[in-house]
Amino acid sequence: MATIIDGKKISGEIRNEIKAGVDELVAGGHRPPGLAVLLVGENPASMAYVRSKTRACAEVGFHSRQINRPASISEEGLLRLVQECNDDPEIHGILVQLPLPEHIDSQKIIEAIDPAKDVDGFHPVNAGRLMVGLPGFVPCTPAGIIEMLVRTGTETSGKHAVVLGRSNIVGKPIAQLLARKGRGGDCTVTIAHSRTRNIEEICQQADIIIAAIGRARFVKGSMIKPGAVIIDVGINRVEDENSEKGYRLVGDVDFDEAEKVAGAITPVPGGVGPMTIALLLRNTLESARASSGLPSSLR
């Protein structure tokens, strides 16, 4: 049976480190880290994510500002809000909750964020920095996955990592991080996706699988090499009469099958999700340190 990787516990440790970082910053006479969260419309999942992010900020002593606007806001209106946050010295991180309504060009909004405040790491400047190996903000979910691998002592060097999914938010950046030199990296990386042929066989060759394809229970036990490490990024709603809400959340991995074969596996919920939030806080703390002229506290 696989070891269950407890993302909630690891993220709690990171949050404690962040609290200490805030104390140090404030003791030095600096402003606490400030995060602005922009929410457009009333998508229930987005509302829940935004709530949990602002709550997490309060818990570690950050200043946070939630800016809610109706789905009818214009692109220019949203661009102005982003600009106000860029100009605000109390704000070190700007997060625009995705997805945005159809009539707004998300890429245009992302590119309006000052790259120095882009704590989601979605601005092309930060994506480019990751690509060429320069320091910059790394998207929170991929950064959280690497942190999870490092803190569980999972060897990555020389291992074959198969990334399922090629999004800008998870697939592409996690592939870059796993392939880069150094701790939590040095993997041989395969990116597989909806058009990949023989995806089962490719998964069977993986020492590490990162499942981020957005299909409920896609990764079956038969696709997993015995002892492999399985990181499940999926959050899918499936019907469940036994639950109060009528649904429950499952990952992109068939957990019940996978845990019989894998060496280690992340659960959903309580796996990658909490790590995403912890790394958002860490990116925001790093941004605040940089704006105070302090060096990065990352190894």
Ligand code: BQF
């Ligand atoms: C957990 C997200 C898809 C699309 C947009 C903890 C989160 C999720 C799960 C969370 C996510 C996913 C976020 C758990 C933020 C991660 O206990 O398993 C936290 O809040 N996330 C988001 O902001 O936008 C998304 C997934």
